[in-house]
Structures are given as structure tokens and as C-alpha cells.
Amino acid sequence: MRRGFLFAVRVQPNFEDSPPGTPNGWSDRTVRGVFGLLFVGSEVCVWLAVMAVVTWFGARRSTPRLGVLKILIAVESFTAFLFSFIALSPMIHLPFWLTLLIAMAPLPLIIFFAMKKAAQPSDPPEKTPEACWSAGVIYHNPHGMALVVEKRDGFGYTLNFGNRWSWLLADGLLLVLASIPLVLF
Numbered sequence: 542m543r544r545g546f547l548f549a550v551r552v553q554p555n556f557e558d559s560p561p562g563t564p565n566g567w568s569d570r571t572v573r574g575v576f577g578l579l580f581v582g583s584e585v586c587v588w589l590a591v592m593a594v595v596t597w598f599g600a601r602r603s604t605p606r607l608g609v610l611k612i613l614i615a616v617e618s619f620t621a622f623l624f625s626f627i628a629l630s631p632m633i634h635l636p637f638w639l640t641l642l643i644a645m646a647p648l649p650l651i652i653f654f655a656m657k658k659a660a661q662p663s664d665p666p667e668k669t670p671e672a673c674w675s676a677g678v679i680y681h682n683p684h685g686m687a688l689v690v691e692k693r694d695g696f697g698y699t700l701n702f703g704n705r706w707s708w709l710l711a712d713g714l715l716l717v718l719a720s721i722p723l724v725l726f
Contacts (some may be wrong), residue, residue, distance in 0.1 A: 577725045582624025584717045584724075589617040595710060596698055599688030608658035609697055615651045622647070659696035669693075673703070 593613040623644045630640040673682040683703035692699050700707035
């Protein structure tokens with residue numbers, strides 16, 4: 542963190558000299574203008590970390606659980622790298638297409654791992670009551686203690702919307718999405 546700050550100060554030596562709000566071709570020299578993208582990336586990473594913990598501790602012990610945890614950690618790392626790299630790209634002076642290409646490089650590996658894990662045979666899916674599924678994708682069982690349950694089709698987990706804590710997680714995602722315009726603009 543300290544090295545990144547020192548790098549930013551060295552690359553932009555007149556950071557404190559210009560009045561707040563003076564544009565430099567990249568962003569306003571305000572906390573929101575300079576660190577807004579990093580704040581949004583941090584919010585997304587924290588939500589992904591919470592979802593990884595919830596999936597690990599809130600799901601039945603099964604084979605796909607470890608795969609989903611690894612994928613969530615990989616996506617979180619990718620998100621942190623992507624937001625950090627894009628936020629620092631004006632100081633590195635790379636063309637946007639190259640910045641995007643470098644930031645997106647790990648994405649095929651994440652997709653490959655997810656497809657490989659989904660194709661592996663696993664434990665039989667959880668026995669969930671048929672009446673608790675709406676449209677085959679939304680699970681609502683107020684009598685079930687599980688916070689997340691395995692999806693009926695495909696790979697991964699879905700929230701049990703009969704559990705009030707699931708609504709808190711869904712609201713957290715909505716809060717992260719709603720804060721993006723407030724933080725960036």
C-alpha cells in the first residue's frame with residue numbers, strides 16, 4: 542500500500558499543488574475521482590469474500606463445495622486485479638486495449654477451471670423438497686436451516702430465500718450495485 546502511494550506521488554508530483562477538482566485528463570483530483578474505482582472494486586471483493594464464506598459454512602458438505610470456493614476466490618482475485626490495474630493504468634501509461642488485455646488474461650483460466658469442475662462427477666444433489674423450488678432456480682424453504690443449497694441443474698449454489706440471512710446477502714449485492722454511481726459519479 543505504501544509503495545503504491547509513493548509510486549502515485551512520484552508519478553504525479555503536483556498532486557497536492559493543484560486545487561481540488563482540477564481535472565488532469567483522467568479524473569478530478571478528489572478522493573472520489575482518484576480512489577472511486579478502487580472503492581467499487583473493494584466493495585465487490587468484500588461481497589465475493591462474504592459469499593465464499595457463506596458457501597463454505599452454509600452448505601452441506603459435498604464435493605462441489607470446494608470447487609465453488611476456489612472459483613469464488615479466483616473471481617475475487619481477478620476482480621481485485623482488474624479494478625486495481627484499471628485504476629492505476631493512467632499512471633502506467635499503457636493503451637487502454639493493452640490494459641484490458643492484460644487484466645482479462647486470467648479469465649480463460651477461471652472459465653476453464655469452472656467448466657472442468659462442472660464436468661466432473663460429484664455427489665448426488667441435495668434432496669430438496671420439490672415444492673420449495675420456483676421456476677427451477679429460486680429456492681424458498683422457510684423450514685430449512687441451510688443458507689445455500691446446490692442448484693438442481695448445473696454447477697454451483699443458490700440462496701435459500703426462506704432464510705432471512707439470504708435476503709441480507711441479496712440486499713448486500715443490491716447495495717454494492719447501487720453504490721457504484723454514487724462512488725464513481
